[in-house]
Amino acid sequence: MIYRPIALDKEIRFSKKKFIVSKTDLKGNILFINKNFCEISGYSEEELIGVNHNALRHPDMPQSIFYLVWSSLLAGREVSGVIKNLAKSGEYYWVISDFSPKRDNNGDIISFTAFRRAVPDPVIEAIEELYATMLTIEKKHGMEGALSYLEAFLEEHEMSYDEFLGELIKPKGIIATLLAAFKKMFG
Numbered sequence: 001m002i003y004r005p006i007a008l009d010k011e012i013r014f015s016k017k018k019f020i021v022s023k024t025d026l027k028g029n030i031l032f033i034n035k036n037f038c039e040i041s042g043y044s045e046e047e048l049i050g051v052n053h054n055a056l057r058h059p060d061m062p063q064s065i066f067y068l069v070w071s072s073l074l075a076g077r078e079v080s081g082v083i084k085n086l087a088k089s090g091e092y093y094w095v096i097s098d099f100s101p102k103r104d105n106n107g108d109i110i111s112f113t114a115f116r117r118a119v120p121d122p123v124i125e126a127i128e129e130l131y132a133t134m135l136t137i138e139k140k141h142g143m144e145g146a147l148s149y150l151e152a153f154l155e156e157h158e159m160s161y162d163e164f165l166g167e168l169i170k171p172k173g174i175i176a177t178l179l180a181a182f183k184k185m186f187g
C-alpha cells in the first residue's frame with residue numbers, strides 16, 4: 001500500500017538520456033523497477049514492488065489512454081503512449097512510454113514491460129491540450145465519448161493512433177541508439 005499524494009502543479013524534469021523501466025504481471029502489479037524509476041518518482045523499490053501501477057496515475061490522465069494501452073498489450077501487441085505520472089511528492093513528470101508484452105517459450109504472455117523517456121516540450125503542449133479535452137468529455141460522457149473524440153481527431157489528421165504518436169515521439173539519433181541498448185539490457 002502506498003499513500004496517494006495530492007497533485008501539485010510542479011513538474012519534475014529529467015535528462016533525455018535517463019530511461020525509466022518497469023515490469024509488471026498481467027494485472028499491472030509491479031515486479032521490477034530500475035534506479036531511475038526510484039530517483040524520478042521518489043518511491044523506493046520496497047514501496048512499489050507488488051503494488052499496482054495505477055499508484056502513479058495522475059488525475060489529469062484520461063482513462064481512455066490506458067484503455068488503449070491495455071487493449072494492445074492484452075492482444076499481445078506493443079504500444080506507446082505519452083503519460084503524465086504522479087510522483088511521491090505530488091509533483092508530475094511526463095514520459096513517452098513504450099510498452100511491450102513478454103512471452104514464455106510457449107508463446108504465452110507472462111509479463112509487461114515499459115521503457116520511458118523524457119518528452120520534448122512541443123509534444124507536451126500538443127498532448128496536454130488533447131488530454132484535457134478528452135478528460136472533460138470523459139467526465140461528461142464516459143470513455144466512449146472520449147474515444148470517439150480521439151477517433152475524430154485522428155481522422156482529421158488522417159492518421160492512426162500509432163502514426164500520430166510515431167510522428168510525435170519517434171526516438172532519434174543518440175537517444176534511439178541508447179534506448180535500443182537499454183531495452184536489450186532490461187528486456
Ligand SMILES: Cc1cc2nc3c(=O)[nH]c(=O)nc-3n(C[C@H](O)[C@H](O)[C@H](O)COP(=O)(O)O)c2cc1C
Nearest residue numbers: 022023024028053054056057058066085112113114
Ligand atoms: C508495464 C506497465 C506500465 C505502466 N505504467 C504506468 C505508469 O507509469 N503510470 C500510470 O499511470 N499507469 C501505468 N500503467 C497503467 C496502469 O496499470 C493503469 O491502467 C492506469 O494507471 C489506470 O489505472 P486505473 O484504471 O486503475 O485508474 C502501466 C501498465 C503497464 C502494464
